[in-house]
Amino acid sequence: EVQLVESGGGMVQPGGSLRLSCAASGFPFSSYDMSWVRQAPGQGPEWVSNINTGGTRTYYADSVKGRFIISRDNAKNTLYLQMTSLKPEDTAQYYCARPVLDSAIPPTGYDHWGRGTQVTVSS
Numbered sequence: 001e002v003q004l005v006e007s008g009g010g011m012v013q014p015g016g017s018l019r020l021s022c023a024a025s026g027f028p029f030s031s032y033d034m035s036w037v038r039q040a041p042g043q044g045p046e047w048v049s050n051i052n053t054g055g056t057r058t059y060y061a062d063s064v065k066g067r068f069i070i071s072r073d074n075a076k077n078t079l080y081l082q083m084t085s086l087k088p089e090d091t092a093q094y095y096c097a098r099p100v101l102d103s104a105i106p107p108t109g110y111d112h113w114g115r116g117t118q119v120t121v122s123s
Contacts, residue, residue, distance in 0.1 A: 001026045002024075002025075002026040002027050002098070002112045003023075003024070003025045003026050003114075004022055004023075004024055004096045004097070004098070004112060004113065004114035005022065005023045005096075005114055005115070006020060006021070006022050006094065006095065006096050006114045006115065006116055006117040007020070007021050007022075007023070007117055008020040008021050008117060009094060009117030009118045009119045010118075010119070010120070011120040011121075011122065012086055012119070012120070012121055013121070013122070013123050014086060014087060014088060014121055014122075014123055015085060015086065016086050016121070017082070017083060017084045017085075017086065018083045018086065018119060019080060019081070019082050019083070020036070020080065020081040020083065020094055020096075020117060020119075021078055021079070021080055022034075022036075022078065022079040022080070022096030022114060023077065023078055024077045024078065024079065024096070025077060027098075027112075029072075029074060029077040030053055030054075030074035030077075031053060032053060032098055032099075033050060033051065033052050033053060033098075033099055033103070033107075034050070034051055034072060034079045034096065034097070034098060034099070035047065035048070035049065035050050035051075035096070035097045035098070035099050035106075035107055035110065036048040036049045036050075036070060036079075036081045036094060036095070036096060036097070037094075037095045037097050037110070037113075038090075038092035038093065038094045038095065038119075039092055039093050039095070039116075040089075040091060040092040040093075041092075045095075046061065046063075046092070047061055047106035047107065048060070048061055048064055048068065048081070048094070049061065049064065049068060049070040049081065050070070050099065050105055050106070050107065051070045051071065051072055051079070053074075054074075055071060055072045055074070058070050058071075059105045059106075061106070063089075064083075064090075067083065067084050067085045067086075068081060068082065068083050068084070069081070069082040069084075070082075079096055081094070083119070086119075086121045087121060088121050088122060089121075090119060090121050091119060091120050091121050091122070092118075092119060093116040093117070093118050093119075094116060094117050094118075094119055095113050095114055095115075095116045096113070096114040097110040097112065097113045097114070098110060098111055098112040098113075099111075
């Protein structure tokens with residue numbers, strides 16, 4: 001059974017930083033591109049970032065480019081999202097997701113999601 005479990009969310013002041021983690025199990029993690037997706041209250045899901053299998057290619061939404069860094073540790077089956085210079089508009093539930101195998105950026109869909117971790121940016 002595929003499982004994706006996010007952690008690391010919390011409340012932070014504007015300008016602050018957080019690092020999200022996603023522990024993956026039940027599939028060959030190193031063989032799959034991975035994504036971070038977020039959803040703010042009352043809005044649809046927003047793709048945030050993608051990373052390829054080896055961690056050598058990363059992609060970002062314009063809204064987070066230069067502030068967020070996606071990475072992965074295939075030995076630990078873990079995906080990360082380092083978030084800096086956080087803004088109130090970054091407030092959302094953040095999900096780790098496995099994109100469907102079409103290599104599109106942003107992905108056209110996801111076949112597995114975690115339950116998410118809440119990030120709140122507020123003074």
